[in-house]
Amino acid sequence: MEPTTKTILITGSSSGYGLETARYFHEQGWNVIATMRTPREGVLPSSDRIRILPLDVTNSESIRAVLEASGPIDVLVNNAGIGAIGALEATPMERVRSIFETNTFGVMAMAQAVIPMFRTRGSGVIVNVTSSVTLTPMPLVSVYAASKTAIEGFTESLQFELQGFNVGVKLVEPGYGPTTRFTANTDVRLEDVIPPAYMPFAQPVLAAFAEPGPVTKETDVAEAVWRAVHDQTGLLRFPAGPDAVALFNRR
16 A cells, blocks of 8 residues: 555556556555546446546547546556557558547647646656557557657657656556457458458468467556556666567567
8 A cells, every 4th residue: 555645547447458557556545537538337446546537638628627627646647549450551541640649649638738737746657558569560550550659759758858847757568468459449440451462461460469479468567557657766668568578678
């Protein structure tokens, strides 16, 4: 248990890594603000230390409303994201922009919204959840990788920008896991984004996705976020899961 109760706000908490991180911090005695586009009751324990709030990270009014409702927070975890698989050739630019709105600009907007609170108080931590695709090239995820790699560069720079105010900025880089769904939160069909000409190349890639080796568990990510929040060494990157750790060490 923490000696004093702190509050963490997590985006994208309806399932997967965000949901497990909310559960994990609650178990450690924290107050948890679990946000999601469409609130789902029953996914988290009934507790006076858990609040579930609606949040669309692409909407500035939604961001303002959730921060007003949540009150002061100590940690922001930017976890909300859209998965994307497919050949760039077959990915409409409207979809590219939609992915960046959530995965990139949504993260920036959330950070921008909490920085004045953290800076004025002289404390706080921002944790941005990216992906192991930023550690090594992967086929058929070029748009997704670009949206996450942009956040890596953003976070590196922001770390220096805020360190003089005693505000921590961290990266958590999950590997591939059972909750990794590159078409999550969309109505995209693989046959629409992988043209027939790509199929001889794509089929073994998709087979590898279906039967990966050591994978990242939801608890791996929650524990990595915990380590990032409590880090006092200035470390920036926290790979999560055995596959991500192996890629990180290889890099």
